[in-house]
Amino acid sequence: MEPENNIPKVFYSNISEKPIENCIICGCSLLENDTQYVIEKAFKDGIVEAEYAMCIDCVENMKGSMSEESMQNIENYIIENRSNMQELLNEFYLSGMDSGLLLKQCAIKGTPVDDLKEYQIAGLFKGRMIDPQVPPYLISMEAAEEINNLLSKKTKDELDNFIDELTGLPPEWLEILKTNKPVLL
Numbered sequence: 376m377e378p379e380n381n382i383p384k385v386f387y388s389n390i391s392e393k394p395i396e397n398c399i400i401c402g403c404s405l406l407e408n409d410t411q412y413v414i415e416k417a418f419k420d421g422i423v424e425a426e427y428a429m430c431i432d433c434v435e436n437m438k439g440s441m442s443e444e445s446m447q448n449i450e451n452y453i454i455e456n457r458s459n460m461q462e463l464l465n466e467f468y469l470s471g472m473d474s475g476l477l478l479k480q481c482a483i484k485g486t487p488v489d490d491l492k493e494y495q496i497a498g499l500f501k502g503r504m505i506d507p508q509v510p511p512y513l514i515s516m517e518a519a520e521e522i523n524n525l526l527s528k529k530t531k532d533e534l535d536n537f538i539d540e541l542t543g544l545p546p547e548w549l550e551i552l553k554t555n556k557p558v559l560l
């Protein structure tokens with residue numbers, strides 16, 4: 376029997392067409408343990424541009440290099456823009472956690488996915504299950520850019536340094552991480 380799994384297929388590895396198995400940074404195994412981890416995928420013109428999974432310890436380490444100011448800016452942004460998100464989440468819980476609902480529009484702007492040329496999806500998972508603490512969401516490029524602009528120069532530099540100092544990663548992964556940082560979680 377297949378293990379219980381509610382990871383939406385859109386979060387599967389584009390290459391293996393199966394759930395992503397390892398943390399991009401430390402390589403730890405994500406599916407067999409109860410590890411919390413983030414999956415991020417970026418789409419452009421309907422094509423997967425980037426994808427990775429990162430365990431919560433590595434996310435926390437990375438976020439450790441963000442300034443107080445940047446964290447506060449992001450928190451304020453989310454508070455200011457939460458009405459659409461809140462509505463989506465209500466629908467999601469009422470539907471019995473149909474994650475497809477959350478991936479139909481930008482969580483921040485409400486723009487339908489069909490109208491978006493570029494967007495990212497992300498979510499928190501635990502083993503083979505959605506972690507309801509941070510259900511899957513979709514962010515349009517427009518909102519991602521607004522969020523990126525909330526990061527101080529210092530934070531951007533420190534995040535980039537953090538990524539540059541990761542050893543043993545292929546250079547294309549470093550680029551993926553630099554352009555798709557898990558700052559929202």
Ligand SMILES: [Zn+2]
Binds near residue numbers: 433
């Ligand atoms: Zn890790």
